[in-house]
Amino acid sequence: MSDDWDVVVIGGGGAGLAAAVSAAERGASVLLFESETELGGSTQLSAGMFTAAGTSVQAELGISDSAEKFFQHYMDLNQWQLNPGLIGAFCANAGPTLEWLIGLGVEVPARVSGNAHMPGLCQAGVEDVWRGHVPKDQGYGVVQVLAKAARSRGVEVVLNTRVERLITKDGRVAGVVADGIEVPAGAVVVASGGFARDEDLLARYYPAALRAGADLFVVAADGSRGDHIRFGEQVGAGVAGQGWGLLLPTAYFQRLHHWQSGFPPKSRVYVNGQGRRFMDEDASYAVSSGIIDAQGGTVWAVFDERARRTLPPGYAHWNADVVSAEAQAGRTLRANSIEELAGKAGVPADALVATIRRWNEQLPHGHDADFLRHRTLANKGSADNPDPIGEAPFYAARLLPAELVCTHAGLEIDGRAAVRDGRGEVIPGLFAAGEAGAGVLGQRYVGGGNAVANALTMGRTAGQNAAERVL
Ligand SMILES: Cc1cc2nc3c(=O)[nH]c(=O)nc-3n(C[C@H](O)[C@H](O)[C@H](O)COP(=O)(O)OP(=O)(O)OC[C@H]3O[C@@H](n4cnc5c(N)ncnc54)[C@H](O)[C@@H]3O)c2cc1C
CATH class of the missing domain: 3.90.700.10 (Succinate dehydrogenase/fumarate reductase flavoprotein, catalytic domain)
Structure with a gap:
């Protein structure tokens, strides 16, 4: 293991793998930590359905769509309570991210699908133009493709290792501590998922979930412990998406x-x-x-x-x-x-x-x-x-x-997946994506595929920008 990495990624679910692969594609040396014994997180448990507009799959089915129409629907459904710049970037990048995944080997057949189990294009939510892209082999298949791409691009993956905290130096995030060891890095991507399995964090950031009382059950992956919130507290990160999640x-x-x-x-x-x-x-x-x-x-x-x-x-x-x-x-x-x-x-x-x-x-x-x-x-x-x-x-x-499927409160990000502090200023060296990076998932889930598209699109964006040291 080299002792100084260009990019360290925390979490090996959809967002973390997409970040790692896209950073490595830009020539960065990348180290990814995953707390569990295998990669995948909630992404691996999901149907892998991906909401995107203006894709080759839609075009092959003769469907005319665009990022602008997606943006309008997304903002309207969420009553314009989301940051338009961030949502604009997400909607513009979701389609190209799907094409990137298809290029890596994810298969989404150009056929009409009736549900999240049938590969093809289905109605994801209440959109007038169908945007739910269901991949072959579901979330598991997407994770396998990304894990293979990570291996072939030289990403170093360390399993069974839970990152404990961030390191800061000269006003930037400059690495992480894992297993008590300091790991310096040019940039860090927090992609540690949500907090569905932490009752205290649910009480603070998504109390509506606890209204279900004894009927509440959590399907999110075991690693959904809310470490992103703790990392954010360390560096004064802003929190977005408070009070929202998917029940x-x-x-x-x-x-x-x-x-x-x-x-x-x-x-x-x-x-x-x-x-x-x-x-x-x-x-x-x-x-x-x-x-x-x-x-x-x-x-x-x-x-x-x-x-x-x-x-x-x-x-x-x-x-x-x-x-x-x-x-x-x-x-x-x-x-x-x-x-x-x-x-x-x-x-x-x-x-x-x-x-x-x-x-x-x-x-x-x-x-x-x-x-x-x-x-x-x-x-x-x-x-x-x-x-x-x-x-x-x-x-x-x-x-x-x-x-309880996923939580939406996390580190406030901009359209580059850069984390902002409580004043709205960017924290140099720190990116976040997926459930950990908040602002894309809103009060209204736009339909099946919203969260996977968020994880993979913003993860890819985070990896690109972390590699290019845009901050
Ligand atoms: C059963 C189920 C079905 C779903 N179906 C869909 C669907 O079809 N479409 C859709 O859009 N959404 C779906 N979702 C939601 C969606 O899957 C998730 O919101 C999304 O995949 C989250 O991606 P992520 O990368 O942010 O988190 P995850 O995929 O959960 O990855 C986070 C990873 O970080 C690891 N980690 C946590 N803390 C640390 C730490 N300190 N150090 C190192 N590693 C750490 C975790 O172990 C985990 O592997 C579903 C969710 C579930 C549970």
Whole structure:
């Protein structure tokens, strides 16, 4: 190991690997520390879906799109509460970063995809132009490609080593300390992921997650301990993205990501405390958690016996036996009529009866005049109409945003991925990206692929600028 590196990267997930590869491509000597025994972090656990505009994949499918349209959608969805310069840079660089990944060996076939498991182009969120690029072999595949590129470009990777702190010298960040050893560097990239697994940091920077109480479960990688916040405190870094993160709506009995937990039945209706339907049950999580939160009380997923009975086997939680067991235990409500179910749920019976009647008049016939769910189902490639809700017994399972995927608060960065201090001035020698580098991920997740695109795009940007010593 050389004892003086051009660039040290902290963290070997998507952002760190992209930073390391792009810095090495520019001729920098690069050392990457990863705290766990293998590379990948949350990126490796993800579908690898990547939101980008103006790509070759879109062009091959005849879709006209641009970074400007992406920018407009991104800013509007986030009510212009993000830094336009940073978002402009992100939107402009996301497409070229996807092309860079394709050049390295990531495969995104030019075909229409219905979901995050099917390689191709899918609807990522609530965008009018589809931007969700799903790679072959998902996040795991992306990490493998980047790890190979890092090896072939001479990046030195040290596993099982958690960086403890930053070193500063003459007003710049000049290296790190790991395993008690000082490692000098021309620039440091913090890419240590988020803080989903640190309850104290959640209380400080994303307290909304703790509202789920005992129902909260975390799917982010084990290394998501919030070390970026501690590094930032050391050098007076600004914090952006405070109070934001991604919580997905789940039934209270889910404890795993839906690939393992399974999916609720298609024939279900979500109702609020007034017994009214209030959303498209398949709405993107770009907006679904916000809609559920806005109901201001308990929300229920209502379905019938046929829906329970026909749940596919093999999933850990959404299967016929688990639903029966939950009902037996009294945690999922079960009743022989809709009126009785309403009584148990504490919602007006006449409203719930009317809701189910109206749902039955529309959804099983392929049309949803109220919430346009037929459009979402079509975009997912879901051909069959939902069955009517009519076979007793009826069930109601509590639904809430409780699956913590990622956190958005981190070190405030600019469009070059340079970290700013509390006054808004750049901290020389310090870059950050991914969940650690904040400002791109906003209050509203723009859809599947937002976080992976952020990690890889800003990671690549950080690596380029760290190598070229722009600070
Ligand atoms: C199950 C799941 C599915 C998801 N699906 C998608 C999706 O399809 N599309 C999407 O856009 N987003 C998705 N996300 C979110 C997305 O994957 C992450 O936000 C993104 O990949 C984070 O990348 P990152 O590089 O910032 O962090 P990570 O990939 O978590 O990498 C950070 C790395 O830093 C290491 N580390 C931490 N502290 C230190 C330290 N002190 N020293 C050295 N190393 C350290 C960690 O061990 C980790 O390996 C998903 C997340 C999960 C958990």
